[in-house]
Amino acid sequence: MTVWIEVALESYRTHEAHRTDRSDDATPAALAGALEQIPAFAGVAPVRSRLATRDIPLKAAGWRLSVDTLDGARTLCATHEDGPPIPGFTRYRTFARPAGEDLAASLREFAEADDASRAPLAKAHRVAAPESDDGAPSSTPDSDSGDEVERIEWRIDAGGADILATLETDAQGRAALRLAAPAADGALDAVFRLAGEIIDAAPFFIAPDEAHELANDAANGAANDAANEPVFAAKLALPRTATRREAFIAIAASVAQQWFGNEFAARAGLSDEHVHQLRVAQRRLKTLLKLFRDDVDETWTTRIAPDLKWFGDLLADARDWDVFTDKTLPSYAASDDNAARWQTLIDAADLRRRVARDRVRDALASKRYVRLTLAFVERLARFASQEDETPVRLVSYAKKRIRKDYRRIARVADLASLEPHERHRVRIHAKRLRYALEFFRSVTTQRTRKQTAKMLGALQTVLGEANDAAVAADRLASMPEATDYQRGFARAWGAASARKDAQEGERLLRAMHRPRVRASL
Structure with missing residues (x-):
């Protein structure tokens, strides 16, 4: 089965126009016109269509399933990521099959059609057409035909690589451009080269992680506020068998x-x-x-x-x-x-x-x-x-790196005796060790994840406050609006903060347990 690679871009004009009502240059026609000014698109006849698409939730990681309706005909489309998920880039396989009037039956047949799709799609028919109390499938929710999408496709010969460029605009005006090609020698070069030409000439940027889009993107109303929510670092669960x-x-x-x-x-x-x-x-x-x-x-x-x-x-x-x-x-x-x-x-x-x-x-x-x-x-x-x-086991590599980074802070002299720039370096090393423990959390001990990481965060905070005070004193001194009184106040504050925070930092550092990788791995 063909493996595809794909770069996903999004139009920032449509994203901004959706919120400011400035949409003159954000219509599908305008975006298509901008793309067709790029040499790679010249002379390529676009294929236009309007369809409805409805996602069917799956619990299987790396799988997506949808029902696409075009001119009254329905198609089941499943994709499976073939490789690590990278925002803006996907390597995947596709499965497609026509769907009959009985969607549940079509989904059961779809799941059985291929060994690879049997397990991840096995229960999809229950989501699309829930069973009634007597065990029979209820009427399929066809009245909810899905979201309308306007699609424009170009097939581009890019130096031997056959690239399918697909511009899709949904009912809310969000426009996404996908550049997909069969994974073969030269395909990666061709897809990214075309993506570079597009972002130089047209208003597109790398699309964010799709999970974030699905969670935060809003169709209308108060939900729009959710799309503006900041995104925090996710907890990593690296497999214990992972390589470096x-x-x-x-x-x-x-x-x-x-x-x-x-x-x-x-x-x-x-x-x-x-x-x-x-x-x-x-x-x-x-x-x-x-x-x-x-x-x-x-x-x-x-x-x-x-x-x-x-x-x-x-x-x-x-x-x-x-x-x-x-x-x-x-x-x-x-x-x-x-x-x-x-x-x-x-x-x-x-x-x-x-x-x-x-x-x-x-x-x-x-x-x-x-x-x-x-x-x-x-x-x-x-x-x-x-x-x-030359694969190296993550466990071995993590143990070596964590031990080395911990020694950088554990072997320093009393923090109160160090110069400010030396304490700042300790803070930087503590921050790096804390991030390293976050990255490698799946292979560290419970005490390391809960206690050592917490104390590293506290150490970083107290030393950071002292550094912020020093930076603030310098910043204030450079402002012509500041008085001599305020400059002196800031210097005194910084000196007092440095003493207090160095003492607290020293206490935290010496009370910290050495981080450990689990011996049972």
């Missing part, structure tokens, strides 16, 4: 889910929590690349790393201004006998915070950023497609 390479791909995909999910949500309005979670995703990615140094090649270094730094620096500046404006300055004011004297400074900081956030917003809308996300997904897809010639 498999772990790298799974962790990178998890980082991308948080990264792209918050980018998607932020397109409806960038909040301070979106900025925070985007920065967390970038920090997790940075930790991943340090944990797996041997898997960072020239492509990462030359093509991805510079733009990751560019984007990360913008996020760091915006996040620092958020903390300074919303937390640090109000704390100063609350501790002063004249809180009102701080309001002018708070207003000035808030203005700078808005400017920093606008820079992040502009970056998210830039071609440079979209190219970065595409390059990231492409490198991950290529890495996943390569054969692991």
Whole structure:
């Protein structure tokens, strides 16, 4: 059976137009017109159709099932992901079969038609047509024919690779573009090359993780607010039998889910929590690349790393201004006998915070950023497609990395005796170890997951507060709106915070149990 590879893109114009009613350039015709200006689409006759599609829920991981209705004819379509899930990229197999009037019967026949689909589709008929009290199938819910979709397809010969480009626009105006090709030599190159040409010429970006879309995307009304919710890091459950390479791909995909999910949500309005979670995703990615140094090649270094730094620096500046404006300055004011004297400074900081956030917003809308996300997904897809010639067990690798990173913090001198920049380095190492434990949680002991990780978080927090105070003092000193009194207040606050937090950090560090990988694995 043919294995397909696919890159999924989404139109940011339709996403924004859905919320601002500016849809002149976001119609299917307008998007198709933009695509047809790309040389690869020139002379290719599009095929247009309008159909209804209804998803049938499945509990089998990696499987999707739908009923598509076109010109009165129904088709059952199932897809199975063939490889690790990577946001924006899928490797899959397809199963399709015409459906008769008795949908439940058609689904039972569909499940039995192939050994691979028998188990995952075995109970699908119960969801599509629930049984009545007497055990017979109830009337199929055909009145709920599904969501209407407008589809435009182009078959493109891209240097020997036969690419099917499918633009689908749903009733709410969301437009998705899928570039699919049979997995063969050269197909990966061709699909990503075409994706690059598209994002350079048309308003498309890498689609977020589909699970996030299904959970958070809203058709209308109050549910729209859900699509703007920030996305937090998901708990990883790496298989105990996983190799180092498999772990790298799974962790990178998890980082991308948080990264792209918050980018998607932020397109409806960038909040301070979106900025925070985007920065967390970038920090997790940075930790991943340090944990797996041997898997960072020239492509990462030359093509991805510079733009990751560019984007990360913008996020760091915006996040620092958020903390300074919303937390640090109000704390100063609350501790002063004249809180009102701080309001002018708070207003000035808030203005700078808005400017920093606008820079992040502009970056998210830039071609440079979209190219970065595409390059990231492409490198991950290529890495996943390569054969692991020297597989290393995750358990062995995790034990080695955790032990090494723990020693970095356990062997430092008394935190209270260190210089501020040295304590800051301890904080960075504690943060990296905490992320590493999150990545490898499925192979660590229960005490490591619950107690050690918790204390690492507390250590990171207290040392972070001291660092925030030091950064705040420097930031305040550079603001012309600040008075000499306020500059002195911030320096004194920072010094007191450094002493207090160093003492608390030292207590936490020495009380921490050494993290362990489970010996029974």
